[in-house]
Amino acid sequence: MNPEVRERLLQATYDCVARWGLAKTTVEDAARQAGVSRATVYRYFPGGRDELISAVVGWEFARFFLRLYEEVSDAEGLEEVMERGIVFAHHALVEHEVLQRILVTEPEILLPRLTTEAEGTHTLVAAFLAPYLVRHGMAEGTDLDIAADFLARMVLSYISSPGRWDLDDPEQVALLVRSELLAGIR
Amino acid sequence: MNPEVRERLLQATYDCVARWGLAKTTVEDAARQAGVSRATVYRYFPGGRDELISAVVGWEFARFFLRLYEEVSDAEGLEEVMERGIVFAHHALVEHEVLQRILVTEPEILLPRLTTEAEGTHTLVAAFLAPYLVRHGMAEGTDLDIAADFLARMVLSYISSPGRWDLDDPEQVALLVRSELLAGIR
């Protein structure tokens, strides 16, 4: 087919969802936004609306982790990775207009993914943190896997439920990381 | 209006969702299942399909917490509350056919709620655990709120992502609670 058209469709659908929400985004809308006929949408996504929506979610999901990775890739140590990761992730969640729109208007497709893939995300985060944890060093008798698992849980938990912390303030995040997340490790 | 009719509609809708999934459950289906005309659905839920679905989710959500409360209400101490709560919650999540059906087929309405209300749920769990924590006693210099908050985070994290633990086995759960969750407290 033409991969550029596919990309344009994903972006267009994404824009429509941002503007009108998931439930109110029509195949027609997405097609028009992409400057493409409705028939072509079905040529690229034979599964129709469902496949299109699903693809957009996966596409944006991947983009989020890519940006997150770029954000923390040049960090120095464990603390910095966690601090910048938490700040970025929380900011992305809060600022993410599409996501917020969906969360408010129709709890309908993004989060399930987060939950369905909660296990996966959790594992991924733990694996990502492990090397930093090795370099950082741990208290005597602490198991690496368990520690990384613990950090991943806490990071994910705080990202979605900051509780009494203001995750927009890097100072507070630094304090959170050192006093509550890493305290149990080292 | 007849409150019994409303209840019947919620249950009927719930059944339909269990059988056909959210996206494929029609207002007509729910009405038929409840032995009620379609018009009546709109009399009880003027917001139409959306309001009906939303109400069903809230209804089932409340039922879940009610059952969870009954399950742990006669527990003795903090450990028992957490053990039985985790086992029950995880079992409920895994066995819950409707929830599982939705998670698999259409990640579309339940989880967002879990996420949107993640903050709320987290707060609620922490508040519920606090009294038990007081009776249980904490290490010197530990703040009650912080400890309860920590426990709530871990409990919720493990419920959705058991990781290497088999939450169907009470023995393992007991070990988990004592070695990882309460270890940091006491």
Next chain:
Amino acid sequence: MNPEVRERLLQATYDCVARWGLAKTTVEDAARQAGVSRATVYRYFPGGRDELISAVVGWEFARFFLRLYEEVSDAEGLEEVMERGIVFAHHALVEHEVLQRILVTEPEILLPRLTTEAEGTHTLVAAFLAPYLVRHGMAEGTDLDIAADFLARMVLSYISSPGRWDLDDPEQVALLVRSELLAGIR
């Protein structure tokens, strides 16, 4: 349902066909013209476009014969019936804007009917003429059925192919009837 709506739809479709031709008449067009939603068209004609078109043809076909019957019902004798019938039928054919439009633009649905039902029409005309023929009297040894059959064939033939006669001129028709059609009978 509502028979009035059905009637309105038939008339509306008829009007659309008159204006835009058969092939270019859309279900949407007919619905709009009837002041009805497209969905309703499918409620009254579950067979969709085909059934609608077919019904319109039958409807107009019946209307034509009804008018023809009214035209000749008060005629005196065989000659007058044939004269007025031929004049009326030919005039109707020539003036019938829809029919002419279809004949010119799309030879597509009316005539087949005339041919498919040629046998039927022919029988019907013969039967209609028979009583007049009885009153009119026939030459010795002439069979009524055969004579009526002959008249029907000639009438139908001349209506569609006038040949050298001007069927708009009652005088010529009178001459045609007496010199060529009835000459063989009496």
Next chain:
Amino acid sequence: MNPEVRERLLQATYDCVARWGLAKTTVEDAARQAGVSRATVYRYFPGGRDELISAVVGWEFARFFLRLYEEVSDAEGLEEVMERGIVFAHHALVEHEVLQRILVTEPEILLPRLTTEAEGTHTLVAAFLAPYLVRHGMAEGTDLDIAADFLARMVLSYISSPGRWDLDDPEQVALLVRSELLAGIR
């Protein structure tokens, strides 16, 4: 342009119509059947589907008259021409699978032609019969044109509406021709 391709397309389209009916025959179908790409169809028939269909009808119409001519070309006299012509034409009509398929399923394109061109066909038949009529001889005071015109009308009428005659039986046709068609002439 390659005339052979054009011929192949006409034949292919004809075959498709025979198999699936007019309405269900696609440009794609015809192209595939002719072993030609869809684009090529539009090169040979710029008018698209309509022109293609129309051409097929005209093509088959001409073939019919050609075969009819061959059938009667070696006949001896007027009676034989009419007998064999009627038998052949009626048989062709009845046996013609495509024509019959169309007459039954979609009264939609062939017959109109027969009617639109009724005048022309009628004139043509009359002209064809005239020479035979001359050789055959007529009753005193009978005009040749009028007699030929009369015969043409009757022949065409009987072909489409046999009435009580079995046109598959040469004996009956012979009787019909002599007792009813030629009786009025001679």
Next chain:
DNA sequence: CACTAAACGAGACGGTACGTCCCGTCTTGAA
């Protein structure tokens, strides 16, 4: 006990989106 008002069933209707099919145009690449 009758009578009125609410609840309800039944279902017609307008409207909107879906997914499918086909047409006619156009571009590309190979023979």
Next chain:
DNA sequence: TTCAAGACGGGACGTACCGTCTCGTTTAGTG
């Protein structure tokens, strides 16, 4: 050049729900 291959816009089709509305017909509750 001629053609096959196929992407594309356009547009109609038939289907499925939705939400609104209007009818009768119960079913209560009240004077």
